Amino acid sequence: MMAATLLPAQPAAAQPVPLVEETFTGATSVPEFVAVGSACLTGAPPATPGTGSHPLTGCPEGAAGPVPPTGGAPFGYLQLTSADNNQTAAVLYDEPIASEQGLDVTFEQWQYGNTSDVPADGISFFLIDGTATPEEPGAFGGSLGYAQKRPNDDPANPFENGIDQGYVGVGLDVLGNYFGDWEQRGMGCAERSPAGTVFRSPAPGPNMVTVRGPGNGTQGYCFLTATTSNLTTTGPWPSTLPGNLHGPTRVVDDDPQQAQDDLEESRRTVNVRITPAPDPVLTVSIDFNDGDGMQQVLSTPAPTPVPSTYKFGFAASTGLFTDVHLIRNVVVRPVLEQPALTLTKRVAGGLPSDPVPVGTTVRYEYEVANTGNMDITDLVVNDDVVGVADCGTEPVTLNVGERITCTGAYVVTEEDAARGSVTNVATATGMADATVVNSPESQVTIEVAEQEEGELDLVKSVADARPYRPGNRVVYRYVVTNNSTGTVNDVRIEDSHVTRIRCRATTLAPGASTTCRGIFVVPAGTADECERSGCRFSITNTAVARAGDLTSATATATIRVVQKPHHCRPGKKPHHGTKPKCGHAGRSESRTPIADATGLPAAERATTTARPRPTP
Structure with missing residues (x-):
């Protein structure tokens, strides 16, 4: 096991364009987010969550705890759980992302408003195999909607599965049971939690970030590391977090905008970064909303082998003890900078069917597309015969997914007639921050009529x-x-x-x-x-x-x-x-x-x- 080390977060460098941006403040979300369990949108009109995997809808009225008011758009939240007992919920972004790009995820989370003496349980950020689409979240309570569980370790109780084809689960654990392997968490794992498999009261790892690895059904979800200064099997296991995951909010107003103000003191901003396969490193940083900014709290090798694609999501749970669990302002980017340009060159209107005579003005079009994950500036198209193509007002910027058509012209010469054709090659060039980006070459050949003197x-x-x-x-x-x-x-x-x-x-x-x-x-x-x-x-x-x-x-x-x-x-x-x-x-x-x-x-x-x- 690798102990977590507290480091200042690195200053932000230029980043690839986001793959996903979702505030969860409105009455709807992007359709790729699907819900399982009690997950709902407080910005939407009140509703009863569906069963199985379903679109995000409104939250039920009459929920326990100081939850945000329903119908609160544009001041809404993704509510994973209210302060009711024994809840579990997850929200999955149901589109696979190539693991070779890595993933950088920033989000805001709230854990507050417990109706029990002890707040519980926590929120998990997870990655699953990109081929999976769970119908149910992982187990409730200390499993944080990611890992498996046999409630109370009682053989008479049925096993609750972990999330389907889990790859890694980062637990933002307020209570501390996600740290331990009690209730059969980590079943089948060769290496167990430092806290072992016995029941411990109080919970062994409160206010801690704990990472668990791959699992499916009742097997796996092994303990990997946590933010503690002690990873031996002899407790206690003090947390090294420089702030509290749990927020102090006890009352939330019925007015949505005022409710947002009431919740500000409990907001925490989390960044989870996993570098590209095949040897990924997982890093967690947290801004505790205390004026000290984003601080790196954990860095560890991520599990291998890595699935070729993965999907991300959020889960939360309550048990005998409770909390309200909210998410907002999710921004997901690839880690790997992959700027790319493509260029398609053609004769305007299509290639001529007959050889063109000397003196013909041939007009070309150059279609340039930004197919990478970074915006391109200072775009130029160079043609070895035409010269620099006309792309309009300079400088030209091409955002991710955008395309532009530039133009150029060439007058056919007697030398071209002697060769019988004109072949010219073009390349698009631009800048992704300080990196020069070149497209593959694109060429066109036109046939030129023979110059037969005076025929x-x-x-x-x-x-x-x-x-x-x-x-x-x-x-x-x-x-x-x-x-x-x-x-x-x-x-x-x-x-x-x-x-x-x-x-x-x-x-x-x-x-x-x-x-x-x-x-x-x-x-x-x-x-x-x-x-x-x-x-x-x-x-x-x-x-x-x-x-x-x-x-x-x-x-x-x-x-x-x-x-x-x-x-x-x-x-x-x-x-x-x-x-x-x-x-x-x-x-x-x-x-x-x-x-x-x-x-x-x-x-x-x-x-x-x-x-x-x-x-x-």
């Missing part, structure tokens, strides 16, 4: 180069020339704006040309564009000609748009005066494309550029 030529133009207004029809002309040595078929134009383009001929002999025609209806600018550009902007669209396996170089054409006030979209009222306008002059800048390309790679998008309004 298919495209000239694009606007039929009328005048300024246009929203609603006007723009006629585009496309001249396609076959410079190859063979006849080409299926001549077609793909344009980022124009969807219905007709060609006079779709088959061209060597040296032949054809003219194609398409119409585009000018859209209205947004109110923000009016504000930025003084209702003047330009629209540039991109096209390629295709014929069989041949693809031309890209060709562009630009129109100028002048927008009157009444064309402003909802949300921006036109100014009225001697010079109609819907905004003020602004600097040139790009906006979201008006339309996606049809038939073009998703990267070939429209670009709309605001034009500064001339100064009168």
Whole structure:
């Protein structure tokens, strides 16, 4: 056995994000908490607790002792027991947690209000195998809802099982019987409690933190260690705790908020920490609400082997002697810092089905997810071809479970055509406190059309180069020339704006040309564009000609748009005066494309550029 040592609690370092945060002050709790026995919520309307494993509901009226008032939300508590005799209750967080992460649990507890001469019994924090879901708590009285018990050691009394598949039970033991092996606690264990198996009065380990190990049914739950300066078999066994687990509160008001004030003097804050498997260490620290803060009271190796997952919970019990047992403000974190980022890179709109020609602007999306247990700051996405991706306003913070999509663009070059493809690799990088976190690499490859000099030529133009207004029809002309040595078929134009383009001929002999025609209806600018550009902007669209396996170089054409006030979209009222306008002059800048390309790679998008309004 390892004796407990009193040490000052270590200062808090940066911690992983909580797995669980539950105040228990309301009328409900997170649904993963399930109750067995008398456990209930004082914040909920009064109710009779269910049988077996059941959701947390309200507490019964008329309970013994100075319990908090029912229906007390938002000043409620998790009530494990009232001051009635022979109660046992437990609350289990019914979701397994990987033991390789470890566990750090902080909670507030109240033990007060005994209706007997001696207060009893205590509260336990426990871990069970992650595959178990108990239907009943462990035994009442000195077993604290975790260990087994044969009441009064009387063979005529039936055995009460310990909690199903228990791994470790930390007893915050006011009375002191959890310390001893009387009533068959620890049955089947090779090493027994220092107090042995005999009945002792008074109880052998009052005001003590005692740890018991794995057990199931009537076997196990062996004594491991306790906060005493004497672990020999010769008593007494004085407690080394620097304060009292039991609180002095004797009266609780019927008003929920006043009741909270009445209970403040009995509040104790407990931290239980178990480091990651395979060689875990269990540490217990307590703030006795006496001004001395959190103090480490016990540290000991935790039992091995460790289950791959475990669930946590709280239990409490009364016997012949009683107390009220309450819990509040539970915060559970993994011990192990596991920051992690994932990155998925893709071409916006999907990979193009055809090889893209030289001059194509390929737009990429980078989806970054925080899949670890720590928040990530200063997030950056680096692409070995694009450079630094645009993730919005900097610096970028990504909280646990959050994701963000960044963007980037690349213009295909003749060198890419010579290689036949473009492959680029991206990585997301951020900081978890002082630790650099990198995602796995993510790459995308796009095929690039061969650059065959002059085999298919495209000239694009606007039929009328005048300024246009929203609603006007723009006629585009496309001249396609076959410079190859063979006849080409299926001549077609793909344009980022124009969807219905007709060609006079779709088959061209060597040296032949054809003219194609398409119409585009000018859209209205947004109110923000009016504000930025003084209702003047330009629209540039991109096209390629295709014929069989041949693809031309890209060709562009630009129109100028002048927008009157009444064309402003909802949300921006036109100014009225001697010079109609819907905004003020602004600097040139790009906006979201008006339309996606049809038939073009998703990267070939429209670009709309605001034009500064001339100064009168």
